[in-house]
Amino acid sequence: MFRRWNNSHHEKDSDEQQEKVTELKAALGPLSGRGLQYCSDACLKRYLEARSWNVDKAKKMLEETLRWRSTYKPEEIxxxxxxxxxxxxxxxxxxxxxxxxxxxxxxxxxxxxxxxxxxxxxxxxxxxxxxxxxxxxxxxxxxxxxxxxxxxxxxxxxxxxxxxxxxxxxxxxxxxxxxxxxxxxxxxxxxxxxxxxxxxxxxxxxxxxxxxxxxxxxxxxxxxxxxxxxxxxxxxxxxxxxxxxxxxxxxMAQDDVKAAKVWGFDKHPNGFTGAEVAPEPETLASPAS
The missing domain is CATH 3.40.525.10 (CRAL-TRIO lipid binding domain)
Known part of the structure; x- marks a missing residue:
């Protein structure tokens, strides 16, 4: 009985978390290029978790990261x-x-x-x-x-x-x-x-x-x-x-090749332009997010 209740309780938490993810996704608005690839559901969950599931705070934090990544370009190092x-x-x-x-x-x-x-x-x-x-x-x-x-x-x-x-x-x-x-x-x-x-x-x-x-x-x-x-x-x-x-x-040289495939650099040697939508990453590894 306890196990059954615990499972349903966990599912409820999971549903609530997914609602927050959906809410955060809507708050961010349309994304393109690397930003779209970066902001997976798993990524949004991490930012929500870091801000105690407060959507506004998570949105602010994530937008700051997207600005940082657009200038620092960590995936290109x-x-x-x-x-x-x-x-x-x-x-x-x-x-x-x-x-x-x-x-x-x-x-x-x-x-x-x-x-x-x-x-x-x-x-x-x-x-x-x-x-x-x-x-x-x-x-x-x-x-x-x-x-x-x-x-x-x-x-x-x-x-x-x-x-x-x-x-x-x-x-x-x-x-x-x-x-x-x-x-x-x-x-x-x-x-x-x-x-x-x-x-x-x-x-x-x-x-x-x-x-x-x-x-x-x-x-x-x-x-x-x-x-x-x-x-x-x-x-x-x-x-x-x-x-x-x-x-x-x-x-690391081998991993650089793998990273290029994950981010699509092997198809777009110069990276994405801001308007481009990143291709689906290959299943070699999860993109850094």
């Missing part, structure tokens, strides 16, 4: 444009998923190798888009693993860079982050964190987890997300973490 940022493996897509099948990005701030914040953000945006491109069907979110090996106040991420990163993730990739594990951050990081956490909205803040090797509860929480055999030793697991820049570059 190609690996060769940002490859120099990735030479040390400071951010890269892992070759394993978490227990829920989510794509995993590994961030190693101690491996910072450049000084241009704009280029660093562009590199991260490329990899967020790539993580989304490589999500398995039915999965919408990614996980972040942040390794503080080699991190010190001398190679500290500038506050502006941290703020820009948070703004891009929260404002333009809502509900894409499932969890971010900060593994064994040094004590000096605490002062930095006290500033950064003010940039985080409550939902994002709840997704950030600190893990300390000597804290059994935090280690168990992390292992509830990851198979210890896949998890690199840097994160308390058993796997060897090796970043091969040449091999990763080959993977």
């Amino acid at each position: 190609r690996w060769h444009e940002v490859a120099v940022e990735g030479e040390t493996g400071k951010v890269f897509r892992a070759n394993f998923h978490d227990r829920h099948g989510r794509t995993v990005l590994i961030l190693r701030p101690g491996k910072q190798n450049t000084t241009s914040i704009d280029n660093q953000i562009r590199h991260l945006v490329y990899l967020i888009e790539n993580a989304i491109l490589n999500l398995p069907e039915g999965q919408e979110q990614m996980a972040w693993l942040i390794d503080f090996t080699g991190w010190s106040i001398t190679n500290n991420v500038p506050i502006k860079s941290a703020k820009d990163t948070v703004n891009v993730l929260q404002n333009h990739y809502p509900e894409r982050l499932a969890v971010a594990f900060l593994y064994s951050p040094p004590r000096i990081f605490e002062a930095f964190w006290k500033i950064v956490k003010f940039f985080l909205d409550p939902k994002t803040f709840q997704k950030v987890k600190f893990v300390y090797p000597k804290n059994k509860d935090s280690v168990e929480l992390m292992r509830s997300y990851f198979d210890v055999d896949n998890l690199p030793t840097e994160f308390g697991g058993k796997a060897t973490l090796q970043y091969d820049h040449e091999e990763f570059s080959r993977q």
Whole structure:
């Protein structure tokens, strides 16, 4: 009896959500080009979820993203444009998923190798888009693993860079982050964190987890997300973490071809004009949204 009620209750929630999606779609008005391709029902749900299902707030947020995407053009970034940022493996897509099948990005701030914040953000945006491109069907979110090996106040991420990163993730990739594990951050990081956490909205803040090797509860929480055999030793697991820049570059070049097909760039080398309607994406991967 309870199960039957629970199912009908879930269906009711689903119906209500779909009504909100329809309402948001109507509020946005006619879309064309990449905007039409970007604003799938799943995308609209993410923006609604990020704004507690308030249609007006979700509409404002989504319109800001569409403006950002029209100028920043994240789907057009190609690996060769940002490859120099990735030479040390400071951010890269892992070759394993978490227990829920989510794509995993590994961030190693101690491996910072450049000084241009704009280029660093562009590199991260490329990899967020790539993580989304490589999500398995039915999965919408990614996980972040942040390794503080080699991190010190001398190679500290500038506050502006941290703020820009948070703004891009929260404002333009809502509900894409499932969890971010900060593994064994040094004590000096605490002062930095006290500033950064003010940039985080409550939902994002709840997704950030600190893990300390000597804290059994935090280690168990992390292992509830990851198979210890896949998890690199840097994160308390058993796997060897090796970043091969040449091999990763080959993977990204292949993914750039895949992204071009998803967005229709293989048919329209110069991209879409504002009036064009994007062709239906091929079923290689869900378009970044």
